[in-house]
Amino acid sequence: GAVVSQHPSRVICKSGTSVKIECRSLDFQATTMFWYRQFPKQSLMLMATSNEGSKATYEQGVEKDKFLINHASLTLSTLTVTSAHPEDSSFYICSARVGMYEQYFGPGTRLTVT
Amino acid sequence: TQLLEQSPQFLSIQEGENLTVYCNSSSVFSSLQWYRQEPGEGPVLLVTVVTGGEVKKLKRLTFQFGDARKDSSLHITAAQPGDTGLYLCAGALTGNQFYFGTGTSLTVIP
Numbered sequence: 001g002a003v004v005s006q007h008p009s010r011v012i013c014k015s016g017t018s019v020k021i022e023c024r025s026l027d028f029q030a031t032t033m034f035w036y037r038q039f040p041k042q043s044l045m046l047m048a049t050s051n052e053g054s055k056a057t058y059e060q061g062v063e064k065d066k067f068l069i070n071h072a073s074l075t076l077s078t079l080t081v082t083s084a085h086p087e088d089s090s091f092y093i094c095s096a097r098v099g100m101y102e103q104y105f106g107p108g109t110r111l112t113v114t
Numbered sequence: 115t116q117l118l119e120q121s122p123q124f125l126s127i128q129e130g131e132n133l134t135v136y137c138n139s140s141s142v143f144s145s146l147q148w149y150r151q152e153p154g155e156g157p158v159l160l161v162t163v164v165t166g167g168e169v170k171k172l173k174r175l176t177f178q179f180g181d182a183r184k185d186s187s188l189h190i191t192a193a194q195p196g197d198t199g200l201y202l203c204a205g206a207l208t209g210n211q212f213y214f215g216t217g218t219s220l221t222v223i224p
Contacts, residue, residue, distance in 0.1 A: 034211070036214075043116070046214070102145075103212055
């Protein structure tokens with residue numbers, strides 16, 4: 001199957017700083033990528049849809065100015081958590097759309113804000 | 115409110131038992147996927163169903179898509195400890211997005 005990578009896998013930052021998470025499709029081009037957030041023992045919540053060359057589409061309740069998404073190329077999308085606070089601590093997962101019906105996931109990034 | 119509700123939320127069974135996980139919605143999906151997720155990792159795709167009434171088998175796992183494309187089920191026969199994990203269904207609406215179900219945490223006890 002298609003391979004998606006994420007970097008970093010874990011990050012600890014101080015409150016008020018910004019953190020960038022990268023999502024790459026390694027062996028294919030992805031015009032559409034998705035960003036999800038997952039709390040412990042819970043399901044994935046879609047945050048935004050990232051389309052190459054255009055603005056991301058955010059789900060209701062997700063702050064655009066806090067979670068900046070850039071999809072500058074067909075293999076890279078980035079999520080920047082700006083002015084992070086402890087409540088932003090979570091597991092962030094990206095995925096890339098393949099064909100009409102499927103998506104493949106990255107391994108996730110564990111963000112801890114102290 | 116989640117678009118897709120899964121039941122049960124938690125399931126703990128003995129090795130060798132059978133189980134069924136349900137994924138229900140009032141929305142119609144163009145496709146539906148099932149994933150398994152291990153702690154600290156991303157979900158891994160198990161199957162995609164597209165046609166209403168479709169049944170797919172993957173070794174001991176049987177997946178069914180409802181006739182109206184609003185619900186799905188996952189049946190595991192003779193569960194093994196290696197089946198332990200978080201099972202997630204995800205539906206694709208007619209647009210671009212995929213929405214995940216509430217999740218079912220399965221524990222198979224040796």
